[in-house]
Amino acid sequence: MSTRRTTLPGVGTQYDFTTDSGQHISVVAHKDGRRFLGFYDRDDPDACLLSVPLTPDEATALSHLIDVEPADAARTDGVDLVTGHIPVTGRSPYAGRPLGDTRARTRTGASVVAVLRRTAVSPSPGPDFRLSVGDTLVAVGTREGVDALTGIIAGG
Incomplete structure (x- = not known):
């Protein structure tokens, strides 16, 4: 499989690849x-x-569906731990606010171990890390805790 990356000024980036069977597929990743x-x-x-x-949420969901090695649950001392990817959308009450305002660990027991941003990855973000629309939180905890944090970030 060959891949080509092209910067689209003012738009984002285009990724083109050709599968082993010869199918040409393109992904245009807009800045928004x-x-x-x-x-x-x-x-x-x-x-x-x-x-x-x-949409950003649809792209995230699709990427999880086609990931050949999804982050499955890990069993540790009788507790099932999961990793979740939680998008920060424009509807989130925490967009533009510090991560500490979520009180994620206190409220859910889940920990935010990284924030994925279009331009960078921030491992182990502190409470002063300011969340932005388009960020994806990487959280670790029980299924219930990660699901609860997903609801909190979504504003539910």
Whole structure:
């Protein structure tokens, strides 16, 4: 499989790859988190047969579905631990606020071990780390704790 990355000024980045079977697929990653999947004609690499727009939440969900090695539960001393990826959307009451305002560990027992941002990864973010729309929190805890934190971040 070959992959090509192209910067699209003012838009984001386009990733093109060709599968071993010869199918050309393109992903356009917009700066605002939106994604577009493009499927191209094998005989005409400029002819897009289908374009599928995805919201940031849809792109995250799809990436989890096609991940060949998903983060499954790990068993530790009789406690099932899971890793969750929690998107910070424009509807989150914590967008623009410090991570400490969530009181995640106190309220749910789950820990935020990293924040994925389009431009960087922040491992072990402290309570002063300011969350932004488009961030993805990587949380570890029980299934119940991670699910509760997902609800808190979503504003539920």
